[in-house]
Each structure stands twice: as C-alpha cells, then as structure tokens.
Amino acid sequence: MQEDFLHYIWQHQYFDKTDLQTEAGEIITVLRPGNRNADAGPDFLGARLQIGEVEWNGAVEIHLSASDWARHQHQIDPKYDQVVLHVVYTADHAVRRTNGTLVPTLALASRLAPELLQRYQRLLSAPPTALPCAPFLMQVPGITRAMMVERALLERVEQKAAGIEALHQQLGADWEATAYHALATAFGFQKNSESLARLAKALPLNIVRRHRHDVRQLEALVFGQAGFLGEAAETETDSYITGLRNEYMFLAHKYNLASSALPVHAWNFLRLRPANFPTVRLSQFAALLHARPTLFDALLTAADVLTLEQFFAAPLSEYWREHYRPGRTGKVPILGRSSAQLLVTNVVVPLRVAYARYVGQPELTESAVALLNQLPAERNHLTEPYEALNFSHRSAADSQGLLALGRSYCEPRHCLRCAIGSHVLRQNKVLR
Structure with missing residues (x-):
C-alpha cells in the first residue's frame, strides 16, 4: 500500500x-x-x-x-x-x-472495505505493459472515460503552453520571436529538435528579418550557422554551395556569428529517411522564413487547419528542390501534410493557448483546442491499447488525450488521480 x-x-x-x-x-x-x-x-x-x-x-x-x-x-x-x-x-x-x-x-x-483494498492492489500490481484498469473498464461509463480523456488532453495542452510561456518570458515578451523559436524547435521533429532549438539561438530573429527577403542570404545564414557549409569533397564543384559559403563568411563576420555556429556532428541522420534529413528540414524552414513575412500573426489568426497547412507548405528554392544534402542530388518535397499537422498540434495550439492566458481571453483557448478536432487521429503503439479497449479515437484531440492519459496516469500508476481509476475503486466500496 x-x-x-x-x-x-x-x-x-x-x-x-x-x-x-x-x-x-x-x-x-x-x-x-x-x-x-x-x-x-x-x-x-x-x-x-x-x-x-x-x-x-x-x-x-x-x-x-x-x-x-x-x-x-x-x-x-x-x-x-x-x-x-x-x-x-x-x-x-x-x-x-x-x-x-x-x-x-x-x-x-x-x-x-476489503473489495476497495483488493481493487486498489489489483490496479497497482498490473504488469508494466498493461493498462491497470483494463479488467474493470466494462463497469466504467463511457461518459467517465470521455471526460477523463478530455481532462488529460487539456492538461497536456496547458503543459505545452506553459513551455511557450517560459520561452516568451526568456525572449523579452516578444511573440514573433517566440513563434520563431517554437517553430524552429518543432521543425526538428524530435530527432533534431534540440539542434534546431540551438540554431534558433545561434541565429537571432533580428538578423533573419534583415535578410529574409533574399533567399540566398537567408539560406547562407541558416545552413552556415547549422555547420553545413564547411569545405567538403562532395561540394567541391557545387557552385551554389560555394556561393552560400562565401555569402555566409561575409555575414558571419558582419554579425560576429561564427563562434555560435553549430558543428555538423550536432545533427542526427541515423535511421532517418532522406525526406526527414535535417538538411531537408532546414531548407523547408528557410523557405518558410523567406515566404512568410510574419509568423506569429499568421499562426494566431488562421481560421482552420487547411489554412495552416498551406501556410507551412512554402515553396523550396530551386537548389533544395533537387538536393537532400549539400552536393547530393535527389527530389525533395515541400513540407508534407502530416508534418504540417504535427506543427499545428505541437506549436500552433499551445502558442494560441499561451497567448490566450497572456491576454486573459479564455475563449481563444477553446478555439485553439478545437483545431485538434480538425486533425486526423494519430495512431501508434501508445494509442493502440486504448483503441483495443474501445476508447473513442476519431481525431488528434483524442490522440493527444490518450497519449496524456497514458504518460501522466497509466504508466506512473496514478490511478487515484484518474476519474476512471476512481470509478473503479468506488464500485464495491462499503460505507456506513
């Protein structure tokens, strides 16, 4: 006990x-x-x-x-x-x-009551890979399940929003800079998130703003600060990369950037398909910065997910349509729809919720979370056990709620804090 x-x-x-x-x-x-x-x-x-x-x-x-x-x-x-x-x-x-x-x-x-104690012991003794309440779920009303998943979803969104709020404070209450840093981190798509977060710090937004109109200068800054413009045999005859390297050397000297540039080994290529290479993500991020003059206002005011998907799908420059890495050719797509939807989930929604809290407008939180209902459900090994137990799973709102339920309640065995676990325990309690 x-x-x-x-x-x-x-x-x-x-x-x-x-x-x-x-x-x-x-x-x-x-x-x-x-x-x-x-x-x-x-x-x-x-x-x-x-x-x-x-x-x-x-x-x-x-x-x-x-x-x-x-x-x-x-x-x-x-x-x-x-x-x-x-x-x-x-x-x-x-x-x-x-x-x-x-x-x-x-x-x-x-x-x-012995029944209460027995149920508690069964919840705690469930195998690590199992949902502790699975044997009792038939006794739990659907409304209780749905409300708990929604509660877990809101807690997950609030937790992400708290991270955005902390970032906003660190950046001097600048919402545009907050959007820039949050998007940069998210463009790493887990495998390279930390490196892209470091890149955003190494390439301040005020410098990006001065050169975002010139795609060549912008790519020189992005790829140079990321460490991909060093001398290499595979780019020895690549005139475009040579041009970017020369442009970067000039800009790095002008803004004193070289000391904060990332080493090329900071990036992870292992077990990634070429479409997910960090160089591809950097080219997509640079394309977004070039094509979209403002980030925060667009992310805050977009009416629906389709508008946001179109916002993120900025056209790549001619060189990066044909190269996965500097000096290596291959067809490269614009940011895919599924990737854009992940950005909506991990950046747009928490960014809007953080802003809603900042300006004291809770109705903005509701509209932000509503975006998740427009996104398809995310199915993976973490959500599969819940689907097998007939939890509703029709949209990204359900996916995010189920992920939060698993990580915050089921895995750590916090059944006593969960409405589902509480209902299970109450079934045979004896009170006088």
Missing part, C-alpha cells in the same frame, strides 16, 4: 465511519476533511473536526504507520503543531507535537 491511497480514502471519506473514535477512545465527527496541501507541511489543511466535546479547525496528517511521524521528524517541526488529527493505517505509536501535547490518532485498517 502507498500513502497516496490513504490520502484518497481520507479526501473522499471512503471508510466505515460507524462509532468513529481516536485511539484514546474519543468520538470523532468529520465536519470537513480539509483540502490537499501540495506544499510543505501537513497533508490536509483547513479540516474541521469534532473530537470529544471540542470542535477543532486545523490540519490532518496521514501516514501508513503512526511511527512514521517520528521517522519524518514531525515532532520537532513547528509546521505540524497545527495537526488536529493523525490518520494512519496502523497505529503503532503515540505521537506528540513540539510542545509535547498528544496528537489524536485515527487508525483505518479495520475500516476499509
């Missing part, structure tokens, strides 16, 4: 309250269990209890064993002097505050 289980039991009062007494025999009436405390100090604050003839307002501390009080050094911590009830599974020791006064203790071992 984990202590979180007792927190859950106390918060929801899922125990037998018949003839409720402290270990000293005083009658307990729970008037208000209190609120979970996420900070340092007792587990529940603002509790209201009647113990014997006295009504108490204070804190409740929870442990598996009463002796954990001393093991955690609460007897010398003034924060725990406000505790009016010590709730434990087993009461193996009397506990006292810093002034020596006794803290009333309530033991729950004999007050928990």
Whole structure:
C-alpha cells in the first residue's frame, strides 16, 4: 500500500465511519476533511473536526504507520503543531507535537472495505505493459472515460503552453520571436529538435528579418550557422554551395556569428529517411522564413487547419528542390501534410493557448483546442491499447488525450488521480 491511497480514502471519506473514535477512545465527527496541501507541511489543511466535546479547525496528517511521524521528524517541526488529527493505517505509536501535547490518532485498517483494498492492489500490481484498469473498464461509463480523456488532453495542452510561456518570458515578451523559436524547435521533429532549438539561438530573429527577403542570404545564414557549409569533397564543384559559403563568411563576420555556429556532428541522420534529413528540414524552414513575412500573426489568426497547412507548405528554392544534402542530388518535397499537422498540434495550439492566458481571453483557448478536432487521429503503439479497449479515437484531440492519459496516469500508476481509476475503486466500496 502507498500513502497516496490513504490520502484518497481520507479526501473522499471512503471508510466505515460507524462509532468513529481516536485511539484514546474519543468520538470523532468529520465536519470537513480539509483540502490537499501540495506544499510543505501537513497533508490536509483547513479540516474541521469534532473530537470529544471540542470542535477543532486545523490540519490532518496521514501516514501508513503512526511511527512514521517520528521517522519524518514531525515532532520537532513547528509546521505540524497545527495537526488536529493523525490518520494512519496502523497505529503503532503515540505521537506528540513540539510542545509535547498528544496528537489524536485515527487508525483505518479495520475500516476499509476489503473489495476497495483488493481493487486498489489489483490496479497497482498490473504488469508494466498493461493498462491497470483494463479488467474493470466494462463497469466504467463511457461518459467517465470521455471526460477523463478530455481532462488529460487539456492538461497536456496547458503543459505545452506553459513551455511557450517560459520561452516568451526568456525572449523579452516578444511573440514573433517566440513563434520563431517554437517553430524552429518543432521543425526538428524530435530527432533534431534540440539542434534546431540551438540554431534558433545561434541565429537571432533580428538578423533573419534583415535578410529574409533574399533567399540566398537567408539560406547562407541558416545552413552556415547549422555547420553545413564547411569545405567538403562532395561540394567541391557545387557552385551554389560555394556561393552560400562565401555569402555566409561575409555575414558571419558582419554579425560576429561564427563562434555560435553549430558543428555538423550536432545533427542526427541515423535511421532517418532522406525526406526527414535535417538538411531537408532546414531548407523547408528557410523557405518558410523567406515566404512568410510574419509568423506569429499568421499562426494566431488562421481560421482552420487547411489554412495552416498551406501556410507551412512554402515553396523550396530551386537548389533544395533537387538536393537532400549539400552536393547530393535527389527530389525533395515541400513540407508534407502530416508534418504540417504535427506543427499545428505541437506549436500552433499551445502558442494560441499561451497567448490566450497572456491576454486573459479564455475563449481563444477553446478555439485553439478545437483545431485538434480538425486533425486526423494519430495512431501508434501508445494509442493502440486504448483503441483495443474501445476508447473513442476519431481525431488528434483524442490522440493527444490518450497519449496524456497514458504518460501522466497509466504508466506512473496514478490511478487515484484518474476519474476512471476512481470509478473503479468506488464500485464495491462499503460505507456506513
């Protein structure tokens, strides 16, 4: 058993309250269990209890064993002097505050319904590869499942938006720069995200703005700062790359860029198809910067996903339509539809939510999340188990919700915080 289980039991009062007494025999009436405390100090604050003839307002501390009080050094911590009830599974020791006064203790071992405890143990003991609630899902209403997936989705979007907000603060509250850095990172599509994030820092937006009208200068800056314009045998007779190299040497000297340029080994080509090579993504990113004068306003105001897909599909320059890498030929497509849809999910939606929070317009959050309903579902090994259990999976909103449910609740076994797990546990609880 984990202590979180007792927190859950106390918060929801899922125990037998018949003839409720402290270990000293005083009658307990729970008037208000209190609120979970996420900070340092007792587990529940603002509790209201009647113990014997006295009504108490204070804190409740929870442990598996009463002796954990001393093991955690609460007897010398003034924060725990406000505790009016010590709730434990087993009461193996009397506990006292810093002034020596006794803290009333309530033991729950004999007050928990066996069915409740058995279900909890089954959830925790499920194999790592299995969804812990799978054997019980037939008992969970569809509305409970759907609401939990939606909750997980919103938590995932808010988490991504928090990352955008932090980036916005780092960049001096400049939304255009925020969009530039967020898009650069996302253009790495996981395998090269970190390197593209580094490139955005090494190539400031104010320099990009000065040269975005000239595609040759822009590509020189992008590929030069990325480390791909060094001398190499395969580009020895490539006049276009030679021209970019000369252009970059001039611009790098002008803006003092060379010291911040990335080494070519910072980029990952391993196990990537040519269409996903970092050089291809850099050419697509450079094309976007050249063709779209503003980023943030377009990402914020696009009416639908189709408009955004067209925005991201900027035409490549003539050289990069025919080269996967400097000096290596091959047909290169513009940014594909599926890649554009990933950018909507990972950049546009959280960017809009972050902006909505910044300007205090929650309705913008709803419209941002609504974009996910226009995108097709993302199917992979992480969503397959949920589809097999008949979870709805019709759009990217469902995919993102299921991914969040798995990573934030199912994998770490946070069933007690999940509405589905909570419903499972409530099925056979015995309350009096």
